[in-house]
Amino acid sequence: MDYSKNFYQIKSNEEIFYKVSLEKNTVGYYDLPFQDTSEFKEYAKTVTQQDIVVVGIGGSSLGTYAIHKFLQHKENMKKLHFLESTDPLDLERRISKLDLNDTLFIIISKSGTTIETVSILKYLSSITMLDKSNTICITESDSKLNTYAKTNDMKTFEIPKNVGGRFSVFTAVGLVTMAIMGLDIDRILFGCQTIYNDYFNRGDYYTSIMEKARFIVENKNRFNINVVFSYSSLLEGFNKWYVQLWGESLGKININQTKQALTPIALTGPVDQHSFLQLIMEGKRDKTITFIKVADFENELTIPDVSLPGLEELDYINNIKFKNLINEQADATIEAIQNLKDIPCDIITIEAQDEYNIGKLMYSYELLTSIVGSFVQINTYDQPGVEAGKIILKDKLKKKI
Amino acid sequence: MDYSKNFYQIKSNEEIFYKVSLEKNTVGYYDLPFQDTSEFKEYAKTVTQQDIVVVGIGGSSLGTYAIHKFLQHKENMKKLHFLESTDPLDLERRISKLDLNDTLFIIISKSGTTIETVSILKYLSSITMLDKSNTICITESDSKLNTYAKTNDMKTFEIPKNVGGRFSVFTAVGLVTMAIMGLDIDRILFGCQTIYNDYFNRGDYYTSIMEKARFIVENKNRFNINVVFSYSSLLEGFNKWYVQLWGESLGKININQTKQALTPIALTGPVDQHSFLQLIMEGKRDKTITFIKVADFENELTIPDVSLPGLEELDYINNIKFKNLINEQADATIEAIQNLKDIPCDIITIEAQDEYNIGKLMYSYELLTSIVGSFVQINTYDQPGVEAGKIILKDKLKKKI
Numbered sequence: 001m002d003y004s005k006n007f008y009q010i011k012s013n014e015e016i017f018y019k020v021s022l023e024k025n026t027v028g029y030y031d032l033p034f035q036d037t038s039e040f041k042e043y044a045k046t047v048t049q050q051d052i053v054v055v056g057i058g059g060s061s062l063g064t065y066a067i068h069k070f071l072q073h074k075e076n077m078k079k080l081h082f083l084e085s086t087d088p089l090d091l092e093r094r095i096s097k098l099d100l101n102d103t104l105f106i107i108i109s110k111s112g113t114t115i116e117t118v119s120i121l122k123y124l125s126s127i128t129m130l131d132k133s134n135t136i137c138i139t140e141s142d143s144k145l146n147t148y149a150k151t152n153d154m155k156t157f158e159i160p161k162n163v164g165g166r167f168s169v170f171t172a173v174g175l176v177t178m179a180i181m182g183l184d185i186d187r188i189l190f191g192c193q194t195i196y197n198d199y200f201n202r203g204d205y206y207t208s209i210m211e212k213a214r215f216i217v218e219n220k221n222r223f224n225i226n227v228v229f230s231y232s233s234l235l236e237g238f239n240k241w242y243v244q245l246w247g248e249s250l251g252k253i254n255i256n257q258t259k260q261a262l263t264p265i266a267l268t269g270p271v272d273q274h275s276f277l278q279l280i281m282e283g284k285r286d287k288t289i290t291f292i293k294v295a296d297f298e299n300e301l302t303i304p305d306v307s308l309p310g311l312e313e314l315d316y317i318n319n320i321k322f323k324n325l326i327n328e329q330a331d332a333t334i335e336a337i338q339n340l341k342d343i344p345c346d347i348i349t350i351e352a353q354d355e356y357n358i359g360k361l362m363y364s365y366e367l368l369t370s371i372v373g374s375f376v377q378i379n380t381y382d383q384p385g386v387e388a389g390k391i392i393l394k395d396k397l398k399k400k401i
Numbered sequence: 402m403d404y405s406k407n408f409y410q411i412k413s414n415e416e417i418f419y420k421v422s423l424e425k426n427t428v429g430y431y432d433l434p435f436q437d438t439s440e441f442k443e444y445a446k447t448v449t450q451q452d453i454v455v456v457g458i459g460g461s462s463l464g465t466y467a468i469h470k471f472l473q474h475k476e477n478m479k480k481l482h483f484l485e486s487t488d489p490l491d492l493e494r495r496i497s498k499l500d501l502n503d504t505l506f507i508i509i510s511k512s513g514t515t516i517e518t519v520s521i522l523k524y525l526s527s528i529t530m531l532d533k534s535n536t537i538c539i540t541e542s543d544s545k546l547n548t549y550a551k552t553n554d555m556k557t558f559e560i561p562k563n564v565g566g567r568f569s570v571f572t573a574v575g576l577v578t579m580a581i582m583g584l585d586i587d588r589i590l591f592g593c594q595t596i597y598n599d600y601f602n603r604g605d606y607y608t609s610i611m612e613k614a615r616f617i618v619e620n621k622n623r624f625n626i627n628v629v630f631s632y633s634s635l636l637e638g639f640n641k642w643y644v645q646l647w648g649e650s651l652g653k654i655n656i657n658q659t660k661q662a663l664t665p666i667a668l669t670g671p672v673d674q675h676s677f678l679q680l681i682m683e684g685k686r687d688k689t690i691t692f693i694k695v696a697d698f699e700n701e702l703t704i705p706d707v708s709l710p711g712l713e714e715l716d717y718i719n720n721i722k723f724k725n726l727i728n729e730q731a732d733a734t735i736e737a738i739q740n741l742k743d744i745p746c747d748i749i750t751i752e753a754q755d756e757y758n759i760g761k762l763m764y765s766y767e768l769l770t771s772i773v774g775s776f777v778q779i780n781t782y783d784q785p786g787v788e789a790g791k792i793i794l795k796d797k798l799k800k801k802i
Contacts, residue, residue, distance in 0.1 A: 058675025073490055085672055086730065088702040088723035089474055090634035116671060118715045119704050119726060126705035147711030165675075224687065225626070225664060233491035244676035251680025261685030263626060265666060270517060271486050273787060274459025274566075275645035279652025281786030284662030286625065301489040303520050304527035310548030314519045316799050322489035325520060325798075329487065332794035339789065385682030386674060388740065393733035397726075398717050 010217055010375060013210050019374050020367075021200070027381060028162035029366060032170040033192035033359075037185050040172065043155065044179035049104040049134065052180055053081045055124070056108030056173075057116045059165025060138075062241040063174045063362070067188070068181065069237030070358045076182035083120050091120065100128045104180070105135045108173055110159045112143025115393070138172050164381045166245050167366055170359075184355045191359025199367055209368050212346065216262065216288060217375040223344060224261045225287040227280070231269035231330040232294045234353065239266030242365060249369045251385070252378035260376050270329045277333065280343065288344040289337060292361075293330050295351050297323035411618055411776060414611050420775050421768075422601070428782060429563035430767060433571040434593035434760075438586050441573060444556065445580035450505040450535065452498075453581055454482045456525070457509030457574075458517045460566025461539075463642040464575045464763070468589070469582065470638030471759045477583030484521050492521065501529045505581070506536045509574055511560050513544025516794070539573050565782045567646050568767055571760075585756045592760025600768055610765060613747065614772040617663065617689060621777070624745060625662040626688040628681070632670035632731040633695045635754065640667030643766060650770045652786070653779035661777050671730045678734065681744065689745040690738060693762075694731050696752050698724035 011019075024030045054061050061082050068080050083094055105124060109117045124130060130152070137149035138157045149156045157172035168174070170192060175185045198205040216226065228242050246264035253259055265287075267276050280287060303325070305318045317325065337343050350357045373380030412420075425431045455462050462483050469481050484495055506525060510518045525531060531553070538550035539558045550557045558573035569575070571593060576586045599606040617627065629643050647665035654660055666688075668677050681688060702723045708716050718726065738744050751758045774781030 057672060062676070072494075085634050085669075086723050086727045087634040088698050088700040088727070091723060092700065092702055093473075113712070113715060115715070115718065115726075118709075118712055119718055119723070121712075122704050122707050122709065122715075122719070123702070123723075125707055125709065144711045144714065148709050149711075151710040224685070233486050233488040240676075247677045247680040248675075251677075251682075251684035253683050259683060259685045261687060263666070263680065263684070263687070265664070268486075271458060273790065274649075275463070275641075276648045276652075277790070278784045278786040279648040279664065281652075281789070282654050282660060283648075283652035283664070284625070284660045286662060286664070297489050299489040299493065301493055301524070303523050306523050306526055308519075308523065308526065308549050309552040310545045310550075311514070311519055311522075313545065314514060314516070314523075316795075317516065317520055318523070320798065320801070322487050322492060322520070322524075325516075326487045326489070328797050329790075329794055332797060333790045335793050336790035383679045385679040388682070389674065389678070389730075389734045389737035392736050393730055394717075396729050396733060397721065400721070 010214070013214065016210070016213075016371060016374050017202075017206075020370055023370065023374075026162060027370075028160045029164070029167040029170065030196070032163070033189045033196050033363065035189070037175060037179070037189065040157070040175050040179045040185060043176065047104055047180050049102050050077070051079050051081060051098045051103040052177065053083055053098065053103055053105050054108060054177055055083045055105055055117055055120050057084045057114060058244060059168055060108035060110065060114070060117070060173060062166070062237070062244050063169025064177050066237035066241040066362065067169070067174060067178055067183070067358055070234045070353065071183055071355065072234070074183065074354070078181055080177070080181060084116065086116050086119055091123075095124075095127070103128075103134060105130065106138065106177060107135065107145065107149075108138040109143070109145050110140055110165050110168065112139045112145030115390075118145075136176075138176060166248055167381070169241070169362060187355035188359040191356040191361075192363035194356075195360055195363045195367065205364065209364060209371060213368055213371040213375060215344065216372055219288075219344070220260075220262055220376070223286055223288045225263045225265055227265045227267060227287050227289045228292060229267045229269055229272070229289055229333075230292040231326055232292075232297070233268060234294070235292060236268055238292075238358075238361065239268065241362070242266055245365060245369055248383050249373055249380045250376065250378065252373075252380075255377040260378060262372070269333065270326060273329070273333060280337065281340070285342050289346075291330060291334055291345065291347045293327060293347065293349045294353060295349050296353075297326075298353060299323055411615070414615065417611070417614075417772060417775050418603075418607075421771055424771065424775075427563060428771075429561045430565070430568035430571065431597070433564070434590045434597050434764065436590070438576060438580070438590065441558070441576050441580045441586060444577065448505055448581050450503050451478070452480050452482060452500055452504040453578065454484055454499065454504055454506050455509060455578055456484045456506060456518055456521050458485045458515060459645060460569055461509035461511065461515070461518070461574060463567070463638070463645050464570025465578050467638035467642040467763065468570070468575060468579055468584070468759055471635045471754065472584055472756065473635070475584065475755070479582055481578070481582060485517065487517050487520055492524075496525075496528070504529075504535060506531065507539065507578060508536065508546065508550075509539045510544070510546050511541055511566050511569065513540045513546030516791075519546075537577075539577060567649055568782070570642070570763060588756035589760040592757040592762075593764035595757075596761055596764045596768065606765065610769050610772060614769055614776060616745065617773055618776040620689075620745070621661075621663055624687055624689045626664045626666055628666045628668060628688050628690045629693060630668045630670055630673070630690055630734075631693040632727055633693075633698070634669060635695070636693060637669055639693075639759075639762065640669065642763070643667055646766060646770055649784050650774055650781045651777065651779065653774075653781075656778040661779060663773070670734065671727060674730070674734060681738065682741070686743050690747075692731060692735055692746065692748045694728060694748065694750045695754060696750050697754075698727075699754060700724055
């Protein structure tokens with residue numbers, strides 16, 4: 001066996017900390033928490049439409065969807081819609097819900113030539129007049145979508161070149177829409193700052209994120225599936241965003257030409273107790289589990305003190321608040337898993353359902369992804385594996401002309 | 402090494418065919434395609450309400466959701482809702498959409514004492530009068546929910562004892578709601594019959610299902626993740642149903658006390674090309690991929706012949722129907738994966754979006770699950786692993802009284 005200086009060995013925490021710190025010079029997402037958001041907020045104030053439509057796919061929509069889903073109850077009365085898939089029935093159904101005379105279209109594509117997004121843009125332009133009064137574009141400064149916007153005198157916001165799509169939620173990609181929906185985007189960024197400052201000053205988050213990343217990497221051949229089990233339907237958007245962030249960032253060939261294997265799975269409790277939990281409990285030990293709980297749902301909905309004939313044996317749930325029930329369900333599942341003693345498991349508790357806390361959660365997951373990527377010696381920020389299909393598609397479609 | 406007569410060896414197709422045929426004597430789902438549905442259809446005609454609410458979780462709702470999502474465009478004008486989670490914000494938001502004076506509640510629980518379902522039932526009973534005019538129950542004949550229904554003179558439908566929740570979509574659990582929504586439930590069952598007859602007469606489906614099951618089992622240690630990649634948003638419900646069916650049926654300790662490992666993942670195209678595809682292409686070869694395509698979407702939505710300034714290079718997509726675009730996207734992704742030559746991959750094509758075809762698809766997946774379960778020598782139909790958490794929860798809640 002020849003010696004290779006890249007021969008895989010897990011680096012020390014010190015080396016990884018240093019490597020990730022250096023990345024700040026070239027990878028744009030790290031410093032986003034400290035940006036000036038006044039342009040987004042000023043623009044948001046001018047929006048009068050009631051239907052807000054994000055036209056974008058993958059990194060252009062998932063982060064916004066995650067925050068929206070989590071904070072929906074705090075948003076203003078505007079309605080947020082997503083046009084993403086080329087599925088014609090899905091597309092038609094979603095468009096039918098819009099009042100086209102009272103809609104703002106936010107066209108988002110980093111490259112500016114995403115085929116799904118441009119297809120939908122073309123279709124929209126045939127059913128309504130798209131102009132500067134109802135359309136804005138969020139894209140790279142020199143993209144073809146930017147040319148389209150400038151030609152039509154439409155407002156544009158820039159996606160920095162050094163921020164990848166799946167790390168772009170804290171650029172204009174997410175923040176413009178969130179500001180329009182009435183959320184406090186500075187509080188979102190303040191949540192990110194908290195994590196940033198703590199991590200780079202080596203506080204408690206540094207310790208816990210580094211420890212988690214190291215565990216995942218050291219055991220990646222044994223536990224190659226990383227499950228996030230969120231005990232709230234409000235985290236369904238976060239779940240999808242996590243799957244993209246993890247899968248597309250870490251599913252790579254590393255510096256030694258080794259295919260990496262960490263596979264994300266996202267579950268929602270208590271529903272998936274009735275679906276996936278059996279496999280966790282009795283299946284092969286190939287999964288780590290991260291439970292995410294919401295400490296307080298700010299909702300007092302309570303199971304009433306009602307005894308139903310025949311179902312009296314369930315009277316012990318009377319007078320329990322649903323928010324406590326769901327958390328007890330989470331705790332019971334966690335305890336059952338911990339009792340097995342051979343399934344790695346950690347718990348993240350979100351203190352409140354607000355902008356600050358979703359910013360914290362998402363930024364800490366971005367950092368965790370970067371650190372794991374650094375440990376396994378890959379480029380965390382590209383996605384070369386999806387190009388082959390795009391080239392084949394283009395050839396297929398061009399042959400049809 | 403001592404000899405054990407159960408020492409794991411993959412049985413012959415003949416042995417498995419025989420074993421599965423024997424199961425028909427004790428496992429109830431096999432013969433469901435041939436049941437008499439007149440009671441469901443007669444009842445459905447009497448329903449006058451416009452909001453139809455399924456109260457149930459896991460196997461009590463996922464199958465209905467799968468069919469509904471796939472055939473939504475064929476249903477009558479009634480609106481179908483699902484109350485499933487104990488998440489209070491989610492629950493409140495869903496209930497707020499109902500016209501309580503024009504709602505039919507369908508309470509579904511096989512055991513009759515599912516804690517989520519009874520919690521929601523209790524809550525509903527405190528905000529509206531539940532009686533025989535607006536509530537029916539679907540449960541086992543001797544359950545406590547059945548007692549509740551009888552005491553209140555409510556209509557009930559029975560879930561046979563020998564049909565497990567995740568195999569119950571073709572009992573009253575799925576069929577009553579589908580009949581109310583105006584779907585042709587006999588055509589659904591006819592789709593199931595087609596698969597049944599072909600399989601048990603050893604036709605083409607027998608060959609392909611058996612071959613697929615054998616491949617999965619023979620390679621289960623190498624390819625332990627089974628991805629379904631559905632190219633239509635209409636299959637998102639099917640995807641969730643598949644994850645439950647596969648995970649909860651096959652995530653078991655087998656006859657030799659070996660923890661089985663097959664893990665389901667469900668993706669939707671083209672959206673997940675922008676999320677999970679990178680990991681499939683460049684990650685470790687631990688996944689099989691089954692693509693599901695819809696041959697004809699019965700929709701003519703077309704990308705218009707519009708040239709957008711700046712985006713002229715994408716004019717090659719003009720005049721393409723969206724239904725063709727999404728299928729070309731599927732084909733391009735399939736080709737890119739097949740070119741790699743080391744990712745096991747098969748394709749299921751659904752001929753049309755109708756009752757017959759969703760019946761075929763779902764029944765064939767039930768059969769496939771049974772066959773794989775038989776190969777790996779587990780009990781496919783129980784779920785002992787979820788009991789521990791339930792007991793802990795009950796203890797926690799009872800202590801609070």
